[in-house]
Structure formats: structure tokens, C-alpha cells
Amino acid sequence: DAKTTQPNSMESNEEEPVHLPCNHSTISGTDYIHWYRQLPSQGPEYVIHGLTSNVNNRMASLAIAEDRKSSTLILHRATLRDAAVYYCILREIYSGAGSYQLTFGKGTKLSVIP
């Protein structure tokens, strides 16, 4: 999997928007951009993913640069429950039996200040 680069940590005030950046300059045309987060002492959970267009879901928005070499995960209103490590992962389109593994980097530890 292609490599991603994220800041080690970020802070946000509660109820303010948070923009978590991810650089992936070596992304290939068949790589999806996935975001997962891991709350303390829990397994990771899916947040969002996209290929070229910006994506929105109930948890977050994903803004993808036009050249796809970077992306930004946007939490519109941070809450204390959003404090977690956020992982940006590239995953090649898989045309196999329907399952795949993920390669986790160090991620960004988000702290939310009350």
C-alpha cells in the first residue's frame, strides 16, 4: 500500500470544526482513501472513504485534492467523544474474493478540549 503522512497530534476545542490532513503524494489511480479512527482501548472503526470526489456521511466529510495527493478529514463539530487516533489509509481497488487487509500508519492523535 502507498504511504501516507499525517501530523502526530492535533488539538481542537469542543464544538469547533476539525480539519485532519493527510498527504499521499505517491497515490496511484486505483487507490481509495480510507479513514478509520481508534478510540482509547477499542478496535478501530470506519469513518469514511473516497476515490476522487468529496464525500459526506453522518460522521464526517472527506475533501480530496484535485491531484489526489492529499486529503482532509473534516469533523464539523468536534465532541469529546471524537478524541481518538485517526488513521488515513490508502487501499488499492481489490478484485479478489471480497476481503482485504489494512496497513496502519501512526495516525493523528486528536485531543478535544472542553
Add this chain to the structure above:
Amino acid sequence: GAVVSQHPSRVICKSGTSVKIECRSLDFQATTMFWYRQFPKQSLMLMATSNEGSKATYEQGVEKDKFLINHASLTLSTLTVTSAHPEDSSFYICSARDPRGGENTEAFFGQGTRLTVV
């Protein structure tokens, strides 16, 4: 939505004993499950790929005789840490994907098992 469940959530065992961790897909069938290990303040590292009805595939550096994986049904994979030592103390996490969702949907993770070997 689809859920992956792990049991137990935490376990303490004595050195030299074996510990079994279960991973279940609750509302979908998973021919493949993945086992990760996470040491404190580090990221998840893939240990092995569990394949239903066949042998598991281990990542480089992971001892297959120490970390026994059994995937006897489409909804259950087990990881047994044999002859556990304190350095095996870690957070073990399993993962699976619902194949009904298409080629590039999300992976689901268990809640993790905190193993402490004393």
C-alpha cells in the same frame, strides 16, 4: 450494520499457559479474517490472515506455532497464544469485511482483547 465481536475483552494469564481469543462476525459470513497486534503507543500491526477451511497466512516475524489460528466456520476465527510470555502482552484485534458490500467497503473491527501475561 455488520458487527465483529471479540471475546474476551481482557485476560490475564500466567507465563507458560495458553490463551484463546475468539472473533465472530455476527451478521455476515467472512471467509477471511485478519488478526492485528498493537503494543502501547504504537499502531496496529498485521499478524496473520485467517482463511476459512485452510491454513492461516502469517506475516514475516510472526511465529505460526506460537500464535495458532483456527477458522473452522464462516463466522468464527480463533487466535490461541501458546506458552505465553510477558512480551506477548498486547492488545489483539481482529477484523473482517462483509463481502456483500462490494469490492471496497469498510472493514469491521472487534473491540480488541487486552492480554496481560504475568
